[in-house]
Amino acid sequence: MNLTTKEKGKTMKLTKNCRPTLFDTLGIGRWNNFDEEIERLFNTPFAGMTRPTKFFGDWTPALDLTEDKEHFVAKIELPGMEKDDIEVSLHEGVLTISGERKAEEKKEDEGRLRTERVFGSFSRSVRLPKPVNEDKVVANYKDGVLTVTAPLMDEVKPKQIAVKVK
Amino acid sequence: MNSTTDKTCTLPSDSGAASAERELWQQPRADLVENEHGFQATLDMPGVNKDLLSVAVEDRILTIEGRRKTTLDGSTLHRESTTAGFRRRFTLGDSIDVNAITASIRNGVATIGLPKVAKAKPRTIPVAG
Numbered sequence: 001m002n003l004t005t006k007e008k009g010k011t012m013k014l015t016k017n018c019r020p021t022l023f024d025t026l027g028i029g030r031w032n033n034f035d036e037e038i039e040r041l042f043n044t045p046f047a048g049m050t051r052p053t054k055f056f057g058d059w060t061p062a063l064d065l066t067e068d069k070e071h072f073v074a075k076i077e078l079p080g081m082e083k084d085d086i087e088v089s090l091h092e093g094v095l096t097i098s099g100e101r102k103a104e105e106k107k108e109d110e111g112r113l114r115t116e117r118v119f120g121s122f123s124r125s126v127r128l129p130k131p132v133n134e135d136k137v138v139a140n141y142k143d144g145v146l147t148v149t150a151p152l153m154d155e156v157k158p159k160q161i162a163v164k165v166k
Numbered sequence: 167m168n169s170t171t172d173k174t175c176t177l178p179s180d181s182g183a184a185s186a187e188r189e190l191w192q193q194p195r196a197d198l199v200e201n202e203h204g205f206q207a208t209l210d211m212p213g214v215n216k217d218l219l220s221v222a223v224e225d226r227i228l229t230i231e232g233r234r235k236t237t238l239d240g241s242t243l244h245r246e247s248t249t250a251g252f253r254r255r256f257t258l259g260d261s262i263d264v265n266a267i268t269a270s271i272r273n274g275v276a277t278i279g280l281p282k283v284a285k286a287k288p289r290t291i292p293v294a295g
Contacts (some may be wrong), residue, residue, distance in 0.1 A: 064238055064244065064246060065245075066238045077213065077274075143214060144210075
């Protein structure tokens, strides 16, 4: 984009550089409605399952989702937490696990030689593909792993149909 | 304490039979602090408890291993956790008393205490007169 101004006898050229911005690289364009883009992100199949890095928190713990005949089971690796610092909620079929891992206090006379562990807030959400009985969801925290078990609604459990022979 | 000697694991590209013989390991994240009494290493090992943790020293190499259940029950819809156990090695300097190493684990975090030998601790010398 060039703008030119004319002063007495002089011409000055102003050039604006339009390098690709973050919005362009994400393919959404600067002028699109941000809310719509977030909707689109969540409505594509399994979109909620990707691991956003630092989008909803300071760290992203690993999440596994399995299904058996009776339940969905979500397991999430949360080492070194207290169970009171973990929140689990289920709303309209979306299971959300969030919380904060508090950093240990630094003692005065200690020197930190190496720091690799991550602390801070996190949030993971996953849409459960089938309806579950929300009143009977249980969460258990053991050995640094949170396990959330959500029983399927009866109508979506696989049913055995007896085969009759005449 | 100086560098770790373990490499991160690579996933096998062949079928199950060969991979069953090789154990997979990943390095757990570790913090290391030092004070005048010794060092303390804290390692994140989710899913590991007291029975699954092993800590051993040989020839001044400290090996911390945590095995865990790596298969998932039911059918897997989405998996982010790895199939590897945790292993980390440290080479211990001369200032550490290997006979006094302590280890504990709680909520998937292992804490290893590495006290210094007496002569490595700072000592104040009283001034006479």
